[in-house]
Amino acid sequence: MTAAALLLTWSVLLAQLFLGLAMAFAAFRVLWGPRAQDRVLALDTLYVNGMMLLLTFGIRTGTTLYFEAALVIALLGFVSTSALAKFLMRGEVIE
Amino acid sequence: MTQAVAADLPIWAALPVALLLLLGAGLALTGTLGLLRLGSFYERVHAPTLGTTLGIGCVLIASMLYFSVLQTRPVLHEVLIAVFMTVTxxxxxxxxARAALYRDRREGNDQVPPPPPPPRGGQEEGPDGTTEEMAAMDRAELAERR
Amino acid sequence: MRRVLPHPLLTACLLVMWLLLNQSLTAGSVILGGVLALGASRALVRLEPPRARFRRPGVALQLAFIVLRDIIRSNIAVARIILRPGRGDRRSGFVRIPLDMRDPYGLAVLACIITATPGTIWVEYDSASRSLLLHILDLIDEDAWARIIKGRYESRLMEIFE
Structure with a gap:
């Protein structure tokens, strides 16, 4: 293995470890968050970290397929977080 | 042993990709750590912005650089995620933040600032008025229950 | 011109988005994307959004660089706050700032700028009293924040949108 490949392999692995740990922290907040708004905020962070993890998987495997998955996660994360925030404000999603 | 990265890049491209990836992931980790460490909700709401601005930006630039060098043509579709994240x-x-403020005001929490006073002489209109009324009703209800 | 191409900027953005998603620059995808973008922008006319005035692209570019610099700076500052052991003597709190800007698009862009910068978040805007409620993570001087928001962002946004 060349030096460049070695560098990339280890940095991608380290980045994935960071992001996995970040997702674990966010999941902790989702489960233990004292109030509902803390849980929703943590869920949003979980989504963003998951999306970044998918992008690093794309770099690792060298396929652009993961990009589409990341885009879908970004879209779903936005819609669900705004629906949940709306729910917290009014108690119903559709007024 | 770990699975190797699929493709071989020249070192001048591999180095910035590696650095940007580590920086982005490190920022996301720091932001999520803030979610655990900071004291109140209004402080915690600042923490994830680290990952969603510069963190995701670094990872996207790394991905763009990696695929552009790998496929020897500009791969720019990561810009779409960047634009989408900046808007959303x-x-x-x-x-x-508004939902949290609304809930805190409804509960009569005195840690949050009161709603702005209604303008004198002008008629109260739109959603602000109804929110105000609902909050007042809720406060009355809470007081009754006590 | 206005009848054929009602929203030129939006049409161009939609076309670029289509080409990026398709990852191709062939004549076929340009034509299909162009037709779709044109159709979408003409459909928007039926929805009658309030007219936006966008002037002074030079100032907009300058503002974009300022925002980018501020985002990088405050990323470092907030990361330092999070990683610092102990609570320190940091104080966070709400600030109410009166605004002069009325244009809804300008206010929307200001909201995005303030919230996208780590350490500050837009909480509430009251259109009756025209005041803005912010929450700031590291609040040292309330007047300094009002000066930054009004002088650095609001004045430039008013030049662009009003």
Missing amino acids: TPVTLMLL
Whole structure:
């Protein structure tokens, strides 16, 4: 293995470890968050970290397929977080 | 042993990709750590912005650079995620902060500032008025229950 | 011109988005994307959004660089706050700032700028009293924040949108 490949392999692995740990922290907040708004905020962070993890998987495997998955996660994360925030404000999603 | 990265890149491209990836992931980790460490909700709401601005930006630039060198043509579709994140993150965080403020005011929490006073002489209109009324009704209800 | 191409900027953005998603620059995808973008922008006319005035692209570019610099700076500052052991003597709190800007698009962009910068978040805007409620993570001087928001962002946004 060349030096460049070695560098990339280890940095991608380290980045994935960071992001996995970040997702674990966010999941902790989702489960233990004292109030509902803390849980929703943590869920949003979980989504963003998951999306970044998918992008690093794309770099690792060298396929652009993961990009589409990341885009879908970004879209779903936005819609669900705004629906949940709306729910917290009014108690119903559709007024 | 770990699975190797699929493709071989020249070192001048591999180095910035590796650095940007580590920086982006490190920022996301720091932001999420803030979610655990900071004291109140209004402090915690600042923490994830680290990952969603510069963190995701670094990872996207790394991905763009990697695929552009790998496929020897400009691969720019990561820009779409970047644009989408810049537009949506403020919206979700603002909605969450407003929801938290509304809930705290309803409960009569004195840690949050009161709603702005209604203008004198002018008629109260729109959604602000109804929110105000609902909050007042809720406060009355809470007081009754006590 | 206005009848054929009602929203030129939006049409161009939609076309670029289509080409990026398709990852191709062939004549076929340009034509299909152009037709779709034109159709979408003409459909928007039926929805009658309030007319936006966008002037002074030079100032907009300058503002974009300022925002980018501020985002990088405050990323470092907030990361330092999070990683610092102990609570320190940091104080966070709400600030109410009166605004002069009325244009809804300008206010929307200001909201995005303030919230996208780590350490500050837009909480509430009251259109009756025209005041903005912010929450700031590291609040040292309330007047300094009002000066930054009004002088650095609001004045430039008013030049662009009003």
